[in-house]
Amino acid sequence: MKLSTIVFSVVALSLFTLTGCKQESATTVSKTESHEDLDHAEGEHDDHSVAGHGHAAGPNDGTIVDWGGGKFHVEFTVDHDKQESTVYVFGPDEKSAVPIDAEAIDLSISDPVMQVTLKAAPQDSDPAGKASRFIGNHEKLGVVQEYAGTISGVIDGTPYSGDFAEEAHDDHDH
Template identity: 70%
Template sequence: MKRLQPFFALMSVVCLVGLIGCQGKNDTSTAGSESSATASSDDHGHEHADGEEGHDHSVEGHAHGAGPHDGTIADWGGGKYHVEFTVDHDEQEGTVYVLGGDEKTPTPIAAEEIQLSITDPEMQVTLSAVPQEGDPEGSASRFVGNHEKLGVVQEYAGTITGVIDGTPYSGDFAEVAHGH
C-alpha cells in the first residue's frame, strides 16, 4: 500500500491542476461588485470572407459551439449571459451580440456601449448599442464598432467587457482556424 501512495498523490495533484487550469483561468473576479463574471474561450466559429460558415468547433469538455450569427461565443457571468463576437473584414467592423444562458436568445441590456479589446493586432474598440428588432426601448442586444485593424483577415482573440445593472462582466474569446 505504501508503494501506491506516491501514485495517488501524483494523480490528486494532476486532477487538481486540471480543475484549476480549466476553471481558474476562466474566472475573472470583479473588484467592487457582489458577483464575479466568468470568461471563457471555448468552441469557436468564424465568418470568413470566402463565405464558409457553420462549422462545428467543439472542444472536448466544453459545450460552446458557433453562435447564432456563426460567431465566437464567450461566457459572461458563469453562463447567465453569453456574448458572440463576429467581424466583417470588408467593413472593418466588429459586432457583439448579447445572448442568454442558452447561447441563442438575444438578451437586450440597458447599456449604450461595451468594450472590445483585441490582443493581436492590439486594439481597443468601443462598440455602440445598435438595437435589433424587438429590443425594448433603451436597451440593445447588439453592439457595433469600427476599427481599421479589423480589416485584417485573421483569427482574433481578446476580451469583451460591459456593465449590466451595475455589475461589470468580462469574457475572453479566441477564434480558431478552420483548417481548410
C-alpha cells in the same frame, strides 16, 4: 465442519458483495464518463477552446464568450470588408437575445493590439432603451486573421468580462 462451512460461506459472500460493489462503481464511473463525452460531442457549454473561454458556435457564426458563469453570453463577429465588429448578447442558452441597458461595451484585441468601443445598435425586437447588439469599427479589423481578446461591459451595475479566441473555420474565409 459446520463452523468451517459457515466461515467459508461468510468469506465467499463478503468477497462476492465486495466484488459486486466494485463492479457497480466502475459502471457508475463509465456512465459518468460517457455522459461527459456525450456533452462534449454535442458541443455543450463546456466545449470551449483556449483556456475554456470561447468557442465558435454562435447563431451568427461567431465565437461565443461566457459572461457571468453562464448567466449571459456574448458572440463576437467580425466583417473584415467593413472593418467592423458586432457583438450580440445572449442568455444562458447562447442563442436567445437579451437586451441590456448599456450604451456601449468594450472590445480589446491582443493581436493586432486595439481597443474598440462597440455602441448599442438595437435589433428590431429590442425594447426601447435597451440593446442586444453592439457594433464598432476599427481599421485593424480589416486584417483577415483569427482574433483573440476580451469583451467587457456592465449590466445593471455589475461588470462582466469574457476572454475569447477565434478558431479557423472550414466553411468561410477568416
